[in-house]
Amino acid sequence: MASNWPILSILIWLPILGGITVIAAGAQRASLARLLALVISILTFVFSISLFTSFDTTTAAMQFTELEPWVATFDIFYRLGVDGFSVPLILLTTFFGVLVVIAGWEVIQDNVHQYMAAFLIMEGLMVGVFCALDAMLFYVFFEAMLIPMFLAIGMWGGPRRVYATIKFFLYTFLGSVFMLIGLIYLYIQSGTWSILEWHQFPLTLEVQKWLFLGFLAAFSVKIPMWPVHTWLPDAHVEAPTGGSVVLAAIMLKIGGYGFIRFSLPITPDASAALDWLIITLSLIAVVYIGFVALVQKDMKKLIAYSSISHMGFVTLGLFLAFAIFQNSEGGRGAALGVEGAMVQMISHGFVSGALFLCVGVLYDRLHSRMIADYGGVANTMPWFASFAVLFFMANSGLPGTSGFVGEFMVILAAFQANFWYAFLAALTLILGAAYSLWLVKRVIFGEVTNQEVANLKDINAREAFVLGTIAVAVLLVGLWPQPLVELMHASVDQLLQHIQQPKFTVAGI
């Protein structure tokens, strides 16, 4: 592949323009729409692999950068670039881009072209979020993404879809407008929208705290953190399978990515001063939401709560660094936390995506998500059962699966910060196993409970392909996380070095 191709632009615009083509071409012929969407998503994935192979892991500098003026009057640029944090997330996005198209192949029968287009456009916008190095561009992608998701939940969702999707939209919209004020403030102060220049821009602690809260408003809703998580169970439950998958696998990661790209490096001192807040909220999410997941009767809701609990690990891992610095052992502890958070994001992307697909498989057959309606599925759907058990095991953090790696790294890092953090975080190993395995026991194992379950047909080749691909990924990351960690290594080190330098002393304030 020619190295001077604007590969990031291709990754953003190919799915977006492709989505528009699908709408235009597939209005009358659903099969054409499906095929076109599949081709476009596979092409995008292939391009993203070339991004991975030609990525230089030895440097923390931005790579594949692109720079074009956008709104010159206000110094807004079309500024793209990727580093070790964004590449894995972009790969995750394009990977699920393909799977979502395949997963919706037969399931979606109404407005197929619009369904496929919504997900393609969403894919392009999400890649845009991970590539944007201009805050305005980031914000535009960050917000525009809501529109296709809003339509996807509302058009193909469950019975309470309207409530869920409006709640989802308004919640995230409200969070992000506060960030917008922060971004405009930073622009007025610094005269640039470049996120990287903002990393170096000196700010007083007072200002940093306000900005930090602005960022927190946007990203805590997105990721989501307790107590602003309530939109997520509703959105997940009502969304079509593809929507749930994208929401869980990628959209939540944008919150975590935002903390890494904005909160930590732009307001490092405020992050240090307010890390207790994030850590407390994260631990509440890990423990309390874990208990909440335990009592759910709806499978999708259970997975949604388990997502919130797992995202607690991400925020915990990111903000442990400051406590570890104080313990002055320094070294790898803080890096372990951040890398653990990143691995957790990737792993959770695979696992939660897979779990929602599993629920989707069952829902397509029985049109119920209630745990009580199932039982002994393993007897009639052995192939499905083996995949589902694997993913639920990964969800509870079984060694050998990707779920274990991230959680283990974060817990190790937590020990270097404070024993009690580690203790509370480790509770998840028990809680996660409890809610995951109890669900497995009630749904998959045991006697066949009713006639409908007895009539179930096992997964077809299409479903097996989707679940099988993710299963390979889950095991690969679990057994051999090295390439993934190496990918982000240089960027993590640079981030940690950066956040140890107080910003306000640079300013001499």
Next chain:
Amino acid sequence: MNTTNMLLAAPELWVLTMACVILIVDLFLREERRGIIHMLAMITLIFAAIITLRADYLSEGLRSATAFNGSFIRDPMGDVLKLFSLFVLGIVYIYSKFYLRQFRMFRADFYTLSLFALLGVMLLISANNLVTIYLGLELISLSSYALVAFDRESKRGSEAAMKYFVLGSMASGMLLYGMSMIYGATGSMDLIQIADAISTRGGDDLLLVFGMVFLVVGLAFKLGVVPFHMWIPDVYHGAPVAVTLFISSVPKMAAFAMAFRLLHTGLGELHADWQQMLSLLAILSIVLGNLAAIAQTNIKRMLAYSTISHMGFVLMGLLPGTASGFGAGMYYVIVYSVMSAAGFGMVILLSARGVEAEQLDDFKGLNQRNSWYAAIMAMVMFSMAGVPVFVGFFAKWLVIKAALDAGLVWLAIMAVIFSVVGAFYYLRVVKLMYFDEPVTESPIEAPVDFRAAISLNGVMILGLGIFSSSLIAVCMSSFGA
């Protein structure tokens, strides 16, 4: 000297002539040949735009030029606003033709009245003297009163026109009263001389401040901001959609220009005083407009309340009194006119067989009936809500930036919170179109020029957002920012 005057005012003179020509031509036309009137009106707009574009004064290196003893001014801001007024009115005519034909109201009066209103708009945009301002304003107002009552059979229309007339006359009275006080305090009608007088004598004059308060009240009424907004919902609701379409778009640009000329050119020295008043008006409009819109079931009323909140945002651009603030306000008002035209255009499109599609429920299941029209309306709604990447977002962030520039953080925060509240009712329209089943399966038919215009209008909302740079640059450079 006289020719220069005439040349500078050539676009206005052309519109005036053509309005009179159309008035006379109509006398000799049979009913089935009324299409000619439409063509004449479109030609008027096109040539007016061409004449405006031939801005000779700019080639002499001047930023502005005055005529008629300083009472008339040509400057880049005025030219840009006039061009957009002409453009939006062109779209309005295309939409209206379809509507008027359908509702058996296709008469030449609509065109002559709206061309006279356009003349008022252009005059007001270029007014540099209290008398010219009043002249332009009254030309718009009187034409609009008549337009609102255009449907002679409609009781609601007559009632709305009456309301509009009574309240509008009161506002004009206030404005005149304020002008007389300003004249008394400064001894001049000319905005530049008023500014000079204030800067030499200081702004501590009670008479002057009183005059300013009355001016702001009159201005607020014309813009339709809280608490002088009461006429907006009733007039928007009562008037035929074609007229609502007109009064909600083109005159807003003139009102913005009037606000700029009066407050900045004339009373710039009193910035601190009017800033306080405007920030109160702005915040009240944004809050009340967005809250009241939620309760509406009639789309015309909903869009009326949404106008109120949008005008609050325009005021936010005026507040800081800086070049980039005015640029932001100007950008907002242009963008708003384009969005509003598309929104009411959709209402016209859905009206069928003599029944206006004014209930929100008429939008139910539009996606299944025609997905392209649904997409256009969805873009209008997301744009009005301020969601990127549509043009409305850029307008919102420009004015928010202007407010933050001026240090009005609380105003910016209130504005964004209530734009989230506002997002709710815009989303509701999207919900009706995409998530609900249609109540009728009847196909949506429209002539080809209508379809082209509404498609262009919809694509503009997206295109001006993605390629927002040039229009922003034009607006900013109009004020030298």
